[in-house]
């Protein structure tokens with residue numbers, strides 16, 4: 001009922017404004033003025049408003065950069081992540097330069113050339129040189145961006161080396177299971193028909209290369225400075241393995257295996273001391289404290305980046321980047337899946 005009343009009030013308001021405008025027009029006609037004529041003063045006011053908008057718009061743009069620059073991801077924690085960041089900031093720089101120049105010209109010219117009583121538009125039918133400039137310059141810039149992007153994408157998605165540690169990430173609504181390939185660095189055969197309550201990834205006990213595979217559900221451990229190859233699968237719908245701190249994302253598609261590899265460069269312990277992370281964690285914990293919630297501690301995360309259902313936002317796993325010794329100690333504690341059974 002209240003919603004209906006609100007709508008009725010809005011409609012009435014619009015009708016009132018329209019009627020008021022009509023009254024002003026009639027009054028002006030009665031006085032002998034021509035209400036629809038755009039005067040020199042109108043043009044000047046519009047021009048000045050364009051200039052004022054330019055100042056406000058550019059100030060807002062600068063303010064946003066200053067205000068929000070502390071809320072972006074901290075430095076990349078993988079080898080290729082540094083290159084992705086470089087390319088992103090290179091693109092961002094180009095976009096910013098074009099954005100600032102175009103908007104200044106647009107609104108400044110609208111102000112500078114507002115219509116005067118004696119002004120006359122220039123008749124310009126064609127200009128080859130101008131056409132050439134605004135075709136060639138964007139084409140060259142775009143070509144540079146595309147070539148740089150393709151080259152980097154090809155390096156990132158190229159096959160992992162034989163030395164890479166093979167880990168399977170198995171997605172389902174709504175969690176991740178990781179399977180490590182064990183000492184032989186080879187994942188055993190798996191089949192969805194073998195999935196049951198205990199065998200979450202459908203491991204096949206008849207395949208000897210799976211004998212040393214071990215499965216973890218809560219934390220994914222990887223050693224710093226070692227290449228890791230993720231074999232990504234899904235049990236139900238399309239998910240996406242997203243590890244923002246390592247600048248990694250790859251879809252998990254039912255019925256096929258996708259893969260992505262990376263080399264982490266910063267351990268969890270080191271990242272917790274990173275000055276941006278320290279500041280962000282401090283700010284988060286101030287908010288949490290004000291709500292009476294427990295403090296949060298930084299962790300690398302594996303998240304799902306495809307809206308895959310109701311609990312999509314909870315589909316995450318902690319990623320721990322260990323030193324080699326810590327990693328070896330952790331692996332030594334894991335029991336092969338079939339030994340556990």
Ligand SMILES: [Cu+2]
Pocket residue numbers: 171172173238239240304305306307308309312315
């Ligand atoms: Cu998902």
